[in-house]
Amino acid sequence: xxxxxxVFVLLALLLxxxxxxxxxxxxxxxVTDEADILTDEEDMELETLxxxxxxxxxxxxxxxxxxxxxxxxxxxxxxxTYGLYHEYTMGKGEERNGIMLLLSMEQRDFATFVYGAxxxxxxxxxxxxxxxxxxxxxxxxxxxxxGFRAYATTCDxxxxxxxxxxxxxxxxxxxxxIVIGASFLIALIxxxxxxxxxxxxxxxxxxxxxxxRELNLxxxxxxxxxxxxxxxxxxxxxxxxxxxxxxxGHGRSGKF
Amino acid sequence: xxxxxTNYQCPACTGPLNFDPETGKVSCEFCGSSxxxxxxxxxxxxxxxxxxxxxxxxxxxxxxxxxSGISDDWGxxxxxxxxxxxPSCMAELICDATTAATSCxxxxxxxxxxxxxxxxxxxxxxxxxxxKKEDAVAALKKHYGKRFFLPKTFKDGNHIEKIxxxxxxxxxxxxxxxxxAVYDATRSRTYKRGDYEITETDHYVVxxxxxxxxxxxxxxxxxxxxxxxxxxxxxxxxSELRPFSTAYLPGFLADKYDVTIDxxxxxxxxxCEGTLESELxxxxxxxxxxxxxxRDFNILRGKVHYALLPxxxxxxxxxxxxxxxxxxxxxxxxxxxxxxxKKKYWFTFFAIGILLSIIGLAIVY
Numbered sequence: 001x002x003x004x005x006x007v008f009v010l011l012a013l014l015l016x017x018x019x020x021x022x023x024x025x026x027x028x029x030x031v032t033d034e035a036d037i038l039t040d041e042e043d044m045e046l047e048t049l050x051x052x053x054x055x056x057x058x059x060x061x062x063x064x065x066x067x068x069x070x071x072x073x074x075x076x077x078x079x080x081t082y083g084l085y086h087e088y089t090m091g092k093g094e095e096r097n098g099i100m101l102l103l104s105m106e107q108r109d110f111a112t113f114v115y116g117a118x119x120x121x122x123x124x125x126x127x128x129x130x131x132x133x134x135x136x137x138x139x140x141x142x143x144x145x146x147g148f149r150a151y152a153t154t155c156d157x158x159x160x161x162x163x164x165x166x167x168x169x170x171x172x173x174x175x176x177x178i179v180i181g182a183s184f185l186i187a188l189i190x191x192x193x194x195x196x197x198x199x200x201x202x203x204x205x206x207x208x209x210x211x212x213r214e215l216n217l218x219x220x221x222x223x224x225x226x227x228x229x230x231x232x233x234x235x236x237x238x239x240x241x242x243x244x245x246x247x248x249g250h251g252r253s254g255k256f
Numbered sequence: 257x258x259x260x261x262t263n264y265q266c267p268a269c270t271g272p273l274n275f276d277p278e279t280g281k282v283s284c285e286f287c288g289s290s291x292x293x294x295x296x297x298x299x300x301x302x303x304x305x306x307x308x309x310x311x312x313x314x315x316x317x318x319x320x321x322x323x324s325g326i327s328d329d330w331g332x333x334x335x336x337x338x339x340x341x342x343p344s345c346m347a348e349l350i351c352d353a354t355t356a357a358t359s360c361x362x363x364x365x366x367x368x369x370x371x372x373x374x375x376x377x378x379x380x381x382x383x384x385x386x387x388k389k390e391d392a393v394a395a396l397k398k399h400y401g402k403r404f405f406l407p408k409t410f411k412d413g414n415h416i417e418k419i420x421x422x423x424x425x426x427x428x429x430x431x432x433x434x435x436x437a438v439y440d441a442t443r444s445r446t447y448k449r450g451d452y453e454i455t456e457t458d459h460y461v462v463x464x465x466x467x468x469x470x471x472x473x474x475x476x477x478x479x480x481x482x483x484x485x486x487x488x489x490x491x492x493x494x495s496e497l498r499p500f501s502t503a504y505l506p507g508f509l510a511d512k513y514d515v516t517i518d519x520x521x522x523x524x525x526x527x528c529e530g531t532l533e534s535e536l537x538x539x540x541x542x543x544x545x546x547x548x549x550x551r552d553f554n555i556l557r558g559k560v561h562y563a564l565l566p567x568x569x570x571x572x573x574x575x576x577x578x579x580x581x582x583x584x585x586x587x588x589x590x591x592x593x594x595x596x597x598k599k600k601y602w603f604t605f606f607a608i609g610i611l612l613s614i615i616g617l618a619i620v621y
Contacts, residue, residue: 183612204487
């Protein structure tokens, strides 16, 4: 009897160990609202949304809201976010790719942390900065749900771009400006050519039609005088290091 | 008293004679008879001589009656005007002193003023009109047709106010240009060494000298004709130059020159120099950049010829503005600036710009 009880306890423990991570993955991984700033419905909706995005891209997208980040570890809000990510072994795949947004309501501090080569490819420093501009205006108005939704949908957009080989990079805005500028320059050239066709009255500058003896070249000299030399240091492109950074992860922090 | 002008009238019916560009003959508007130029020239030579003499006498104050009490000073307004009597209807014609052929506004008869082309004023050559009024109207329509920015109201509501076939006086300059042009030229090469991009540029002083000859560079000798229009209808085919005869003039307007050879020569010189410069520049090749530094050209002026060349002038008016078109009466080349529909211009600009932006952004996004 005692032996049967021992087997039962061991089986129960084993079952508990098997079930707990599954619960953790479904209940804790994507939305952790310790500060209780979301309604249950909002919590559920965001959980479903983030789970869908994470599974689609195989990169975990997480958000955590706490009352006071100092309750969860020592150091800055960024360091605590970094600690939580590793403490709960978050991320997807062997490289544990993921991005985490943490809000600390007491200090109104936030931090983002990105980990894993694929995640870091999608979320460069510049991309994180652009991401902040999407959700911070909502947090400034205490509109937590819409802020989180903006975070989720923007993460989805950036991950899609990264998968297409076009991650959000610093030059993007400039490229768009160049494309628009070049388009209007071509438009100007086209209308200028068409407009030039409206005028065909010009003063004569030459008299080629009336040449009776072609050019008789009497002197032809090409005298070399000197050589000038200029050197220009080849700048390394910044985008190389951003696109291939990885290992320890990176992130940003600030106030909302 | 002999008339100062000559009406070319049909020997058969006395109807007005006109030069016909299609046949190259002189024909009667009324009975349709046509005559060789040589026949008409011979027929009208005595009349023209009489007209020249009458014109000279008029200039000397006439004869017989004492007209000393009548002032011939018409003041500033009529400076440069001359009066003639139409031999057909005897109407008094007042026209520009440079007019050599016109038509009587009362009876419509073509009128030639032979004195205008006597002595040193006589043109050496004429290129007869090859194209008719209908050709000029058709050419103007074709000129409108291709232009995308032409306002629809200009095209639809535009009426040709006046069409005139004019023999325009031209000076034709023979000459040579010689000289030297100096250029600064460079040839560059770029290569990488370590972290550096190195550009080496070889500098050269390029010198070219040469000479070139021209014959019959045309410069219009009428102050009434816009120079740019006359330059733009070139070139003329000189193989059709004919010795001058007033028999080519009936039916068209004709002016004698009022811009002298000296006043016009700058324009011919400029074109000679421009051509020499362009021909010398063509010989400077194999460089990445060529900048003109200095040039020293001489013009060796040769013979100058006086010719009447055929031009159709068409005047239109739109929104209170005058538009002048000119067509080479020999080759049919039509020139004239057209108005631009500003709304269409900006719409096209933004439409192309926006469309290309959308396509471009879709590609880079």
